[in-house]
Amino acid sequence: MIRFNVPPFTGKEMDYIRQAVENQKICGDGEFTRKCSEWIEERTGTRKCLLTTSCTHATELAALLARIQPGDEVIMPSYTFVSTADAFVLRGAVPVFVDIRPDTMNIDETLIEAAVTEKTKAVVPVHYAGVGCEMDTIMDIAARHHLYVIEDAAQGIMASYKGKPLGAIGDFGCFSFHETKNYSMGEGGALLIQHEKDIEDAEIFREKGTDRSKYYRGQVDKYRWQNYGSSYLPSELNAAYLYAQLEMxxxxxxxxxxxxxxxxxxxxxxxxxxxxxxxxxxxxxxxxxxxxxxxxxxxxxxxxxxxxxxxxxxxxxxxxxxxxxxxxxxxxxxxxxxxxxxxxxxxxxxxxxxxxxxxxxxxxxxxxxxxxxxxx
Missing domain, CATH: 3.90.1150.10 (Aspartate Aminotransferase, domain 1)
Incomplete structure (x- = not known):
């Protein structure tokens, strides 16, 4: 049987996992998490990349950073994975679905503006099959209506729109490293952050609502509970597996x-x-x-x-x-x-x-x- 998908494997994964174990650091934000994040930042030009436990969680983080509230509306295509909508429904928002283009299967950018209301807070373009949405039009609509643009680039790593890497065009971008993706850590993802003002909050939300990231950098003498949040850090074992593929x-x-x-x-x-x-x-x-x-x-x-x-x-x-x-x-x-x-x-x-x-x-x-x- 020719399988539909086989998870990627380059040969170095087990060596790097063993190295992570020998480093006696297998929880989040160790050496391999840092290497993966830096690789993504360098290749995409995004201001900050945070590895997450899934693309779903990356999108949930983006919803938190966009301050999505109950009753807000978020425009997106209906032809997408459930996580695109789930992240906003969890915040009490209403997904507003618009039709797709039949050529690319992406959201029809010409239908977005008509779906904007006074409750609209964000637009979520989904780059289907690693083919970019019409981002110039989407960014223009978002700018004129003061909306966040949260790119669902789950399938988009190493792809680009007019020379710009997918995931690094809007306010936030979300990558997936699920086993079905081009580069995998089994289950995992990444949040790409474009604006300096969002980085500190993103680190706090990702670290259970604490400033633990600052503590690890030596910026505070102890970490404290600063805000709401959750645990979005992937294990170093997952990051080690991923880094072997990013190298190739x-x-x-x-x-x-x-x-x-x-x-x-x-x-x-x-x-x-x-x-x-x-x-x-x-x-x-x-x-x-x-x-x-x-x-x-x-x-x-x-x-x-x-x-x-x-x-x-x-x-x-x-x-x-x-x-x-x-x-x-x-x-x-x-x-x-x-x-x-x-x-x-x-x-x-x-x-x-x-x-x-x-x-x-x-x-x-x-x-x-x-x-x-x-x-x-």
């Missing part, structure tokens, strides 16, 4: 892009014949090979293709069920405007196997079976 980030990125381009070349004739659609990458975006998907004619055709591939030992999967149609989405959020594309496109999209270590002959086999399904 360029090589991993290159391999994934090569696999992505191979899929495209081998399936392009099928797309030209009008049997499937392939991903669209705007000229101003640089993607990261996070995902290769195709679009089928409809839900029934997709289900049949999934079954056919499974019969041929290939695991392909669909993605999100739009949040506005889920029980919690109906309870906590609302959809602004017309759902022209969100549901329709979500029912057509099929993700093919993509991971570091996937072989070229496996990609050819998968593409060949897709073409066989269509009698091509």
């Amino acid at each position: 980030a360029d090589a991993i990125n290159e391999e994934r892009l090569n696999l992505w381009n191979q899929y495209w070349r081998e399936l392009e004739p099928l797309a030209e014949a009008g049997r499937i659609e392939l991903p669209f990458i705007p000229d101003y975006c640089v993607q990261n090979g996070h995902m290769f998907y195709i679009k089928n004619a409809d839900l029934e055709e997709r289900a049949a293709l999934i079954d056919f591939l499974k019969e041929n030992d290939i695991l392909a999967v669909f993605h999100y069920i739009p949040l506005h149609s889920a029980p919690a989405g109906l309870k906590y959020g609302r959809f602004h405007g017309e759902d022209r594309y969100t549901t329709r496109e979500s029912e057509r999209l099929l993700r093919l196997p993509m991971y570091y270590g996937l072989k070229e002959d496996q990609v050819s086999f998968i593409a060949g079976k897709v073409k066989e399904f269509y009698g091509f």
Whole structure:
């Protein structure tokens, strides 16, 4: 069976985990956490990076820093993972879903402003498949309406929009290092902070509401409870695993892009014949090979293709069920405007196997079976 995903592994992970154990520092904010954070800061240009226990928790931290309050509204796409909305629902806010663009599967930037009300506090663009949203338009809307921009860049590390790294454009950016992502620590994430004024509060919220980070830097003689907060620090063991991959980030990125381009070349004739659609990458975006998907004619055709591939030992999967149609989405959020594309496109999209270590002959086999399904 060709699996849909295999967690990345470079070979140094176990050595670094052993080193963390030998350092006798396996809780948060040790040597490997520092190395990972500095790497992200250097590669993205963000003012501060804080590793977290998940991208979900990074988004929760962003909601705290944006002072989201009960009754506030937060604009986002419905075609996203539940964590995008959860972080704000936990603060008592209302997710306001708007439709997506059918080409990139990202939030339709032309529909955002009409969804703004006096209660709107933030916009959350989700960079689907590592392809950037139309951030110039989004940032302009946010500036004119005094809104926070919190980038859900869970899939966006090593990708960019007009030369700007995803996650480092808005007020806050959130990365994921889940096992399904390009670089992994099993479970983990990172919060990218753009403004100096937010850093101290972020450290306090992340450290159970204390100024412990200042204590470790020698800035205070003891740490105290300063505010509300929680424990968002990942273990050094997780950070050690991640750092082995960040050291090889360029090589991993290159391999994934090569696999992505191979899929495209081998399936392009099928797309030209009008049997499937392939991903669209705007000229101003640089993607990261996070995902290769195709679009089928409809839900029934997709289900049949999934079954056919499974019969041929290939695991392909669909993605999100739009949040506005889920029980919690109906309870906590609302959809602004017309759902022209969100549901329709979500029912057509099929993700093919993509991971570091996937072989070229496996990609050819998968593409060949897709073409066989269509009698091509």
